[in-house]
Amino acid sequence: DTGVSQDPRHKITKRGQNVTFRCDPISEHNRLYWYRQTLGQGPEFLTYFQNEAQLEKSRLLSDRFSAERPKGSFSTLEIQRTEQGDSAMYLCASSAPEDTQYFGPGTRLTVL
Amino acid sequence: QKEVEQNSGPLSVPEGAIASLNCTYSDRGSQSFFWYRQYSGKSPELIMSIYSNGDKEDGRFTAQLNKASQYVSLLIRDSQPSDSATYLCAVDTGRRALTFGSGTRLQVQP
Numbered sequence: 001d002t003g004v005s006q007d008p009r010h011k012i013t014k015r016g017q018n019v020t021f022r023c024d025p026i027s028e029h030n031r032l033y034w035y036r037q038t039l040g041q042g043p044e045f046l047t048y049f050q051n052e053a054q055l056e057k058s059r060l061l062s063d064r065f066s067a068e069r070p071k072g073s074f075s076t077l078e079i080q081r082t083e084q085g086d087s088a089m090y091l092c093a094s095s096a097p098e099d100t101q102y103f104g105p106g107t108r109l110t111v112l
Numbered sequence: 113q114k115e116v117e118q119n120s121g122p123l124s125v126p127e128g129a130i131a132s133l134n135c136t137y138s139d140r141g142s143q144s145f146f147w148y149r150q151y152s153g154k155s156p157e158l159i160m161s162i163y164s165n166g167d168k169e170d171g172r173f174t175a176q177l178n179k180a181s182q183y184v185s186l187l188i189r190d191s192q193p194s195d196s197a198t199y200l201c202a203v204d205t206g207r208r209a210l211t212f213g214s215g216t217r218l219q220v221q222p
Binding site: 031033040041042043044045048055056058089091100101102103104105106 | 116120146148154155156157158161200202207208209210211212213214215
């Protein structure tokens with residue numbers, strides 16, 4: 001399968017803990033996006049990378065959130081000091097320049 | 113006003129009928145438009161993209177775009193129970209990130 005992959009698929013954590021998610025984009029795609037989706041809503045943009053450069057961050061991305069894409073390949077999204085409001089599906093998408101975004105299966109986070 | 117608006121539904125149609133899903137957007141500078149299908153608990157899956165005014169057909173799906181009216185629609189012909197899902201309208205306003213509507217839930221009754 002050469003699609004976008006995400007790990008883990010599910011994460012349950014206690015409030016206050018740190019969590020890290022990984023995304024592996026389609027290999028020839030230089031653009032990588034993170035979105036967050038809560039029940040009954042469409043995905044909301046969090047951040048965007050072109051190669052290793054983080055070019056845009058949403059106001060949704062508080063200082064507890066950090067994302068990296070070392071070497072322009074896989075990306076990680078870390079949430080520090082998780083809160084119950086962070087419970088959501090975290091989606092990663094990738095695209096070639098000026099092309100369609102393809103989504104990974106998502107990581108479902110539950111904060112207890 | 114939300115940037116991308118969709119009726120949340122559910123839209124219920126009988127098997128074999130045409131399902132019509134609608135979306136309006138607020139940013140006149142929007143350049144690209146997408147329809148994604150999302151099954152419960154799964155991630156969005158691309159159905160159609162459309163970039164210029166008019167109709168674009170792909171199998172049972174037709175996307176329609178009217179930039180003057182800031183309106184995008186998706187028609188699903190010969191609807192099947194397997195088409196039952198949430199359909200997300202997404203707009204690229206040139207900021208690279210997509211702006212999504214909240215989705216319309218479609219139910220196809222056997």
